[in-house]
Amino acid sequence: MTHLANLQTAYEPVIGLEVHAELATESKAFCGCSTRFGAPPNSQTCPVCLGLPGPLPVLNEKAVEYALRVALALECQIVSPCIFERKNYYYPDLPKNYQISQRRQTLGRRGRIEIPLGAAARWVGIDDVHLEEDTGKLIHPEGAGDNYSLIDYNRSGVPLLEIVGAPDLYGLHEVSAYMTAIRELLLHLGVSDCRMEEGKLRFEANISLRPAGAPELGARVEIKNLNSFRTVLRCLEHEIYRQQQLLRAGGEVARETRLWDEVACASAAMRSKEEAHDYRYFPEPDLVPLVIGPEWIARARAALPELPQARRRRFIAQWGLSEYDTGILTTNRELADYFEATVAQGIEAKVAANWVTGEFLRHVNDRGISPAAAPVTPQHLAELIALVERGAVTANAAKEALAEMFASGRAAQEIVEERGLARIQDDAELAAVVERVVAENPSGVADYRAGRGQALKFLVGQVMKATRGRANPQAVNDLLRRRLAG
Numbered sequence: 001m002t003h004l005a006n007l008q009t010a011y012e013p014v015i016g017l018e019v020h021a022e023l024a025t026e027s028k029a030f031c032g033c034s035t036r037f038g039a040p041p042n043s044q045t046c047p048v049c050l051g052l053p054g055p056l057p058v059l060n061e062k063a064v065e066y067a068l069r070v071a072l073a074l075e076c077q078i079v080s081p082c083i084f085e086r087k088n089y090y091y092p093d094l095p096k097n098y099q100i101s102q103r104r105q106t107l108g109r110r111g112r113i114e115i116p117l118g119a120a121a122r123w124v125g126i127d128d129v130h131l132e133e134d135t136g137k138l139i140h141p142e143g144a145g146d147n148y149s150l151i152d153y154n155r156s157g158v159p160l161l162e163i164v165g166a167p168d169l170y171g172l173h174e175v176s177a178y179m180t181a182i183r184e185l186l187l188h189l190g191v192s193d194c195r196m197e198e199g200k201l202r203f204e205a206n207i208s209l210r211p212a213g214a215p216e217l218g219a220r221v222e223i224k225n226l227n228s229f230r231t232v233l234r235c236l237e238h239e240i241y242r243q244q245q246l247l248r249a250g251g252e253v254a255r256e257t258r259l260w261d262e263v264a265c266a267s268a269a270m271r272s273k274e275e276a277h278d279y280r281y282f283p284e285p286d287l288v289p290l291v292i293g294p295e296w297i298a299r300a301r302a303a304l305p306e307l308p309q310a311r312r313r314r315f316i317a318q319w320g321l322s323e324y325d326t327g328i329l330t331t332n333r334e335l336a337d338y339f340e341a342t343v344a345q346g347i348e349a350k351v352a353a354n355w356v357t358g359e360f361l362r363h364v365n366d367r368g369i370s371p372a373a374a375p376v377t378p379q380h381l382a383e384l385i386a387l388v389e390r391g392a393v394t395a396n397a398a399k400e401a402l403a404e405m406f407a408s409g410r411a412a413q414e415i416v417e418e419r420g421l422a423r424i425q426d427d428a429e430l431a432a433v434v435e436r437v438v439a440e441n442p443s444g445v446a447d448y449r450a451g452r453g454q455a456l457k458f459l460v461g462q463v464m465k466a467t468r469g470r471a472n473p474q475a476v477n478d479l480l481r482r483r484l485a486g
């Protein structure tokens with residue numbers, strides 16, 4: 001191919017992602033130390049996770065259970081027995097000089113996940129799911145003259161689930177949908193809290209470019225150290241550009257591992273691609289092969305909750321909700337549960353969806369709490385919505401009541417009565433307010449009569465303010481028009 005032809009070639013990125021998720025077990029993968037985040041450095045360690053000579057690892061059953069749940073939800077074939085192996089390398093955050101991982105006989109093989117792409121959806125392959133242990137955490141102080149690093153071994157030995165996706169993603173929008181789908185799945189299964197700011201969900205990407213439509217893959221570059229969705233997307237965008245420039249200039253992409261520098265917003269070659277034999281994998285002699293029998297698998301399968309994509313489809317079919325509302329509701333299992341609990345109280349689904357994705361979610365997000373921890377129960381929210389639907393309170397007054405319900409945890413009716421938030425039903429009462437507003441705003445009245453339509457809005461606003469939002473705006477509008485016409 002000539003240099004000129006290269007310039008015109010359109011390249012297609014082929015991307016695969018590895019997701020590393022810390023599992024939300026209470027204790028570590030091979031010892032009884034706590035996995036709590038944020039404890040004082042090195043306060044949650046023992047001879048096992050410090051790699052001291054002598055002690056033996058004991059496998060955490062809960063970690064296996066969680067990994068199994070994910071593998072089943074990803075429709076993987078379960079490998080039994082699966083085997084733990086030692087991945088040997090030296091690094092200060094790895095005190096044993098090896099990491100217990102899985103390679104040849106991993107827990108789950110050949111699965112798939114459905115990712116939503118707009119109104120459509122597509123299946124993406126999963127190569128394998130395996131269990132390993134996290135490393136310690138290196139901290140590099142950044143003060144002037146600081147020329148040392150600190151190590152916190154609290155994270156050492158925390159169970160880590162690795163989901164190895166197939167190179168099956170062909171653009172950044174697909175990468176984004178894939179990461180979102182995996183995160184939703186983990187949250188739905190309740191196996192990881194996926195807090196990226198705490199490093200509990202991390203990514204590695206592999207990417208190659210090929211001339212659009214070409215069957216074979218180009219040289220593959222792996223990028224490590226990606227700690228958020230945003231970083232993954234930014235880094236891949238950068239890498240696509242870098243490889244494209246290289247190829248168009250007639251160069252070759254080296255098969256290598258690169259490290260992303262978030263601060264510099266650039267990647268640098270870290271080492272040429274390592275091979276599995278560089279790690280001298282061998283079966284972990286201190287752990288027996290792990291047998292996951294058919295009964296265990298059947299039990300785990302039966303305990304799986306409805307998965308996000310299935311729930312999304314059901315919400316649209318059963319409740320007639322929009323793609324948009326459904327997307328918000330099913331992002332978070334607790335929010336979807338909350339919505340369904342509200343509907344179960346007799347509220348029409350679309351009305352319930354509006355409240356749950358709107359005012360309710362706003363309060364929950366403002367407080368940084370989970371929907372299940374909200375002081376307003378689905379029953380309380382349903383009572384409030386019923387008051388609005390019956391016309392007993394206006395939507396505006398209901399919003400005020402909801403804020404108070406969040407603050408105090410009390411019921412809607414009680415707050416509406418106490419604060420006098422009931423809608424003004426009495427025409428005479430409303431007429432009196434209109435009369436007062438007309439008397440107090442002669443210039444607004446004159447403007448309206450002079451044909452300035454905006455003035456009516458102003459006057460309606462004054463009445464709404466005087467009634468603290470308890471009047472029906474349409475009724476106020478009608479009353480004002482009639483009053484000013486006379």
Ligand SMILES: [Zn+2]
Pocket residue numbers: 028031032033044045046047048049050157
């Ligand atoms: Zn320990």
